[in-house]
Amino acid sequence: MEEISLIELWDGIRKRLVWIILAALLGGVAAFALSRFVVAPKYEASTTMIVGRPNDMQTGGTSQIEYNDLLVNQRLVPTYSEIIRSRTITNDVLSNLALDMTSEELSADHGTDAPGQRDYFRPGYRHHTGTCDGYCE
Numbered sequence: 001m002e003e004i005s006l007i008e009l010w011d012g013i014r015k016r017l018v019w020i021i022l023a024a025l026l027g028g029v030a031a032f033a034l035s036r037f038v039v040a041p042k043y044e045a046s047t048t049m050i051v052g053r054p055n056d057m058q059t060g061g062t063s064q065i066e067y068n069d070l071l072v073n074q075r076l077v078p079t080y081s082e083i084i085r086s087r088t089i090t091n092d093v094l095s096n097l098a099l100d101m102t103s104e105e106l107s108a109d110h111g112t113d114a115p116g117q118r119d120y121f122r123p124g125y126r127h128h129t130g131t132c133d134g135y136c137e
Helices: 006-015 017-038 067-084 087-097 103-109
Strands: 042-046 110-113 120-128
Touching (some): 006 017, 067 110, 067 120, 087 103, 103 110
Antiparallel strands (some): 110 120
8 A cells, every 4th residue: 555645745735726726716706606696686584483372371370281272373373374464564564674665576475384283383585586686787
């Protein structure tokens, strides 16, 4: 078996150091150009909301959740999902954030995910920009 000394290995790297740096810079510039001018930006935000009452407001003052409370919470999830997508809420969001879009445009990018018979749901917002914001033709 042939041995390679660290000095020989370092000498080989040092001889090609300029090419290694140039290849890294070229790869970085290519990745920047691709992400800046070719790929459309995508913005996404979501959270998980649990439907229910606080522990101090549970039935009888106990911290245990009863079966009926769980059923009510599960049935309220679709209602809350629709309330979040309502025109009133989207108009409030548009006015509070001073966004330059219509309620319909905001609703098109907004959705909720309520998986199965659960007592939680995930409201989220996803925005795809198809423009290059003046940086590409």
